[in-house]
Amino acid sequence: AQSVTQLGSHVSVSEGALVLLRCNYSSSVPPYxxxxxxxxxxxxxxxxxxxxxxxxxxxxxxxxxxxxxxxTSFHLTKPSAHMSDAAEYFCAVSxxxxxxxxxxLTFGTGTQLKVEx
Amino acid sequence: DGGITQSPKYLFRKEGQNVxxxxxxxxxxxxxYWYRQxxxxxxxxxxxxxxxxxxxxxxxxxxxxxxxxxxxSFPLTVTSAQKxxxxxxxxxxxxxxxxxxxxxxxxxxxx
Numbered sequence: 001a002q003s004v005t006q007l008g009s010h011v012s013v014s015e016g017a018l019v020l021l022r023c024n025y026s027s028s029v030p031p032y033x034x035x036x037x038x039x040x041x042x043x044x045x046x047x048x049x050x051x052x053x054x055x056x057x058x059x060x061x062x063x064x065x066x067x068x069x070x071x072t073s074f075h076l077t078k079p080s081a082h083m084s085d086a087a088e089y090f091c092a093v094s095x096x097x098x099x100x101x102x103x104x105l106t107f108g109t110g111t112q113l114k115v116e117x
Numbered sequence: 118d119g120g121i122t123q124s125p126k127y128l129f130r131k132e133g134q135n136v137x138x139x140x141x142x143x144x145x146x147x148x149x150y151w152y153r154q155x156x157x158x159x160x161x162x163x164x165x166x167x168x169x170x171x172x173x174x175x176x177x178x179x180x181x182x183x184x185x186x187x188x189x190s191f192p193l194t195v196t197s198a199q200k201x202x203x204x205x206x207x208x209x210x211x212x213x214x215x216x217x218x219x220x221x222x223x224x225x226x227x228x
Contacts, residue, residue: 009157032215043121043207043219044160051214090159094215104150104175105215109159 002027002093006108014116019063019078021111023091026072032094033074034105035065037087044090050074061085086115119144123208123220130195130202130227138193138223140208149191150217153177154205163206166191195225203227 007022025031032051036044048059055067061084065076074091089112092105124139142149148167152160162175166185180199185191195202205224209217 034216036217041205041222041224043123043209043221044217045219046216049214049216104162104165105217107152107160109157 002031002106004091004093004106004108006089006091006111008111009109010112010114012114012116013081015083016080019076019081019085019113021076021089021091021113023065023074023076023108024072025074025091025093027093033065033067034092034094035059035063035074035076036090036092036107038090038110039087047076047089081113081115083115083117086113088112121208121210121218121220123206123223126221126223128223128225130225132227133197135194135196136225138195138206138208138225140191140193140220141189142191142210142218143189144210144218145188146210146212146218147188148211149185150209150211151175151181151183151191151193152207152209154207154222160207163193 003026005024034049035047037047038044047063048057050057050067058064063078088110090110091108122141130136150165151163154160161177163181164183166172172183172185182194203226205222207222208220211217
């Protein structure tokens with residue numbers, strides 16, 4: 001079975017500073033990896049995803065993430081934080097038909113991002 | 118616009134009552150899911166369905182039931198057997214590459 005670990009349940013940055021949200025995964029087969037964002041009392045919205053190919057993935061709102069197989073990581077970054085980035089962020093890894101995971105995602109416990117003036 | 122519609126957005130239940138949460142999608146996706154969200158625990162999978170008239174238990178299926186009679190609909194019933202049902206419930210559907218599209222959620226509170 002696959003699993004996801006998000007380091008830091010709360011991260012606080014100043015507006016204009018670098019955003020770095022950490023995600024490590026475990027999977028016995030090449031995974032598909034995702035970052036989702038959730039605003040209060042709303043559903044989740046896809047930020048970006050890695051399936052195959054280029055390991056640096058660009059998403060919406062200026063976010064990007066890099067798949068590092070050797071480190072089993074998929075950290076989310078944004079060069080300059082904006083107040084509107086304040087939200088909860090979830091990393092997720094896909095199951096695999098090879099391991100019987102089927103068509104479902106396993107989510108991390110989330111990181112709440114706070115952006116301060 | 119295509120998307121996922123969940124209703125109701127807020128729901129209150131007395132102990133011992135069953136309640137049903139609605140989820141409808143017009144994205145023509147085969148797969149649909151129900152997740153439960155509690156503070157600090159992320160999203161936990163309750164049930165999922167990859168095709169009409171078929172569904173599988175997720176990680177926390179006890180006390181819940183689902184049906185999938187139509188491609189567009191995947192209702193979730195929270196039964197009286199669910200001991201701690203107060204939570205935020207999210208429905209989603211997915212593409213073939215596991216990209217999930219979520220509804221706005223339903224918040225259930227047990228009085």
